Amino acid sequence: MFKDLFQKKKYAVIPSERVNAERPKREIPEGLMNKCPKCGTILFSKELEKNLKVCSTCGHHFRLNAMERIAMTLDDGRLDEIDEDLISEDPLEFPGYAKKLEQQKASSGLKDAIVTGEGEIGGFPVVIGVMSFDFFSGSMGSVVGEKVTRAIERATEKKLPLIMFSTSGGARMQESILSLMQMAKTSAALARFQDEGGLFISVFTDPTLGGVSASFASLGDYNLAEPGAIVGFAGRIVIEQTIRQKLPDNFQTAEFNLKHGQLDKVVHRKEMKAFLTKLLDMHAGKGEPDDGR
Amino acid sequence: MAGELPFEKPLAELRKKIDELKKFGTEREIDFTDEIARLEARYEELEKEIYGNLTAAQIMHLARHHARPTTLDYIPLVFTDFIELHGDRVFADDLAIVGGLAKLNGVPVTVVGHQRGKDTKDNIQRFFGSPHPEGFRKALRFMRQANKFGRPIITFIDTKGAYPGDTAEERGQSEAIARNLHEMAMFGVPIICVVIGEGGSGGALALGVGNRVLMLENAIYSVISPNGAASILWKDASKADQAAEAMKITAKDLLGFGVIEEIIPEPHGGAHRDLAVQAEAIKEALWRHLLELKAMSPEQLTSDRYEKFRKVGRFTEAPKAESGSL
Numbered sequence: 001m002f003k004d005l006f007q008k009k010k011y012a013v014i015p016s017e018r019v020n021a022e023r024p025k026r027e028i029p030e031g032l033m034n035k036c037p038k039c040g041t042i043l044f045s046k047e048l049e050k051n052l053k054v055c056s057t058c059g060h061h062f063r064l065n066a067m068e069r070i071a072m073t074l075d076d077g078r079l080d081e082i083d084e085d086l087i088s089e090d091p092l093e094f095p096g097y098a099k100k101l102e103q104q105k106a107s108s109g110l111k112d113a114i115v116t117g118e119g120e121i122g123g124f125p126v127v128i129g130v131m132s133f134d135f136f137s138g139s140m141g142s143v144v145g146e147k148v149t150r151a152i153e154r155a156t157e158k159k160l161p162l163i164m165f166s167t168s169g170g171a172r173m174q175e176s177i178l179s180l181m182q183m184a185k186t187s188a189a190l191a192r193f194q195d196e197g198g199l200f201i202s203v204f205t206d207p208t209l210g211g212v213s214a215s216f217a218s219l220g221d222y223n224l225a226e227p228g229a230i231v232g233f234a235g236r237i238v239i240e241q242t243i244r245q246k247l248p249d250n251f252q253t254a255e256f257n258l259k260h261g262q263l264d265k266v267v268h269r270k271e272m273k274a275f276l277t278k279l280l281d282m283h284a285g286k287g288e289p290d291d292g293r
Numbered sequence: 294m295a296g297e298l299p300f301e302k303p304l305a306e307l308r309k310k311i312d313e314l315k316k317f318g319t320e321r322e323i324d325f326t327d328e329i330a331r332l333e334a335r336y337e338e339l340e341k342e343i344y345g346n347l348t349a350a351q352i353m354h355l356a357r358h359h360a361r362p363t364t365l366d367y368i369p370l371v372f373t374d375f376i377e378l379h380g381d382r383v384f385a386d387d388l389a390i391v392g393g394l395a396k397l398n399g400v401p402v403t404v405v406g407h408q409r410g411k412d413t414k415d416n417i418q419r420f421f422g423s424p425h426p427e428g429f430r431k432a433l434r435f436m437r438q439a440n441k442f443g444r445p446i447i448t449f450i451d452t453k454g455a456y457p458g459d460t461a462e463e464r465g466q467s468e469a470i471a472r473n474l475h476e477m478a479m480f481g482v483p484i485i486c487v488v489i490g491e492g493g494s495g496g497a498l499a500l501g502v503g504n505r506v507l508m509l510e511n512a513i514y515s516v517i518s519p520n521g522a523a524s525i526l527w528k529d530a531s532k533a534d535q536a537a538e539a540m541k542i543t544a545k546d547l548l549g550f551g552v553i554e555e556i557i558p559e560p561h562g563g564a565h566r567d568l569a570v571q572a573e574a575i576k577e578a579l580w581r582h583l584l585e586l587k588a589m590s591p592e593q594l595t596s597d598r599y600e601k602f603r604k605v606g607r608f609t610e611a612p613k614a615e616s617g618s619l
Contacts, residue, residue: 142606188478234457
């Protein structure tokens with residue numbers, strides 16, 4: 001019939017296609033292996049862990065959650081956590097926010113997008129904040145802003161160096177203006193801290209954008225980043241829509257930012273702890289020369 | 294009523310009717326005085342009804358009205374002796390930011406604000422009031438100058454946000470905004486900010502760390518434009534009206550959150566209906582706050598500003614289940 005002309009032909013599924021469709025499952029058994037999102041290499045999870053979650057083939061730095069970062073950065077992986085009981089409210093009664101907060105808590109095991117506390121790096125005591133992208137895309141609402149500010153105030157009081165590992169999609173939309181004001185709050189606290197001679201080392205990790213990038217994270221006395229980390233203000237898609245051009249692949253990477261003068265150094269994850277120790281050491285003494293010269 | 298918004302239609306229609314009746318009366322020499330007075334009274338009532346119950350979305354449309362006065366419209370009416378200054382001394386003169394020296398009731402001040410364009414050509418030059426890093430650095434230069442010479446700082450906030458472009462990123466858009474927040478926090482002079490139109494995100498806040506933050510009645514201020522929020526939340530930018538309601542972006546909302554100190558009333562129908570009256574209201578409010586702040590020492594001003602921002606945020610501190618400070 002004429003109508004048949006417009007009907008979709010039914011093709012038989014040929015065996016090779018079926019094999020292909022099933023292949024990924026066979027290649028990456030749950031939990032045992034990981035595929036590098038950059039180069040596609042299949043990596044044994046245990047090997048990957050041992051390699052600090054860096055791809056052994058291409059050097060891609062996998063994203064870390066706060067707990068993984070703390071374990072590999074602080075001496076003995078030990079953190080004396082502070083303000084761990086701060087919990088987000090839903091001040092705007094924003095549609096879906098309360099429910100999403102509960103989901104994020106359950107899936108990440110965290111109470112919000114940052115863990116703060118005191119610990120030691122290479123024997124130097126520090127106040128540290130570590131953000132976690134796996135909680136609400138690391139977005140900054142009242143809780144993140146308050147915890148960052150309290151950490152800064154603690155560093156000010158105790159005259160300790162401050163280290164922040166940032167990762168964030170930006171300010172948390174669901175708390176609208178209150179989120180925006182956290183940018184001013186954290187920056188003001190940093191201004192006081194730094195005015196009194198406090199040392200702040202800021203480490204950008206993948207990705208750090210929007211309100212976090214445009215406040216405390218960019219205000220380090222030293223701004224560092226992990227290789228390949230995306231760091232910027234506006235997101236790539238928004239920029240492409242605005243300028244109606246495709247952006248190069250390396251746009252907003254740590255290396256791109258280094259080239260444009262926005263960072264002091266790109267530091268490989270394997271060298272991060274040693275480098276932080278070296279920087280802390282530079283600020284620790286009173287400037288006495290070696291062997292009393 | 295030129296340039297009326299959809300919700301203003303009933304008013305425009307009634308105004309047309311009154312005008313027609315007046316014209317008809319004059320032409321035919323018929324006395325409609327009573328009828329006209331009755332309609333005028335009805336008009337006033339309707340005005341109160343409509344403008345007294347604006348939704349957040351309607352306020353957003355007023356804040357974005359094409360005829361809404363800009364920073365450069367207010368400056369000559371609020372201040373005298375304005376001297377416009379230019380450039381960030383590093384890269385360029387970003388026209389999305391304007392500013393300079395002026396006198397407020399005879400007192401020298403530094404004034405700086407976002408500047409939207411008046412027409413397409415102007416808008417292209419001014420990037421629709423969305424600054425690049427050089428714009429924020431230009432503003433910072435003016436403010437540092439004010440701090441050095443002990444002049445109060447007055448800022449006008451009116452931007453959809455910092456310009457989202459590749460060149461802005463290359464020159465450190467994030468750092469430029471962050472630096473303004475950082476330095477504004479420490480200045481020892483009074484800072485008063487007025488949100489006159491749209492206060493969009495970090496690009497607005499970069500001029501917004503003041504001892505006092507005031508907002509025009511129909512201005513809006515939020516972390517992301519309602520359009521942006523709608524496209525992220527519901528994958529549909531056309532749901533901006535819905536997002537505007539959810540995001541609590543009006544002056545009344547912000548006063549409730551303790552983010553702003555005062556709402557400056559607007560003429561019925563918005564600032565663009567009577568620029569002179571609006572400018573006078575802004576001037577009155579600025580002067581009143583300035584007199585209070587001028588009595589404070591530099592240290593008092595810095596700590597007053599710190600405390601204002603320090604207390605913003607809502608959270609619970611479990612397990613004591615105490616509510617955090619506002």
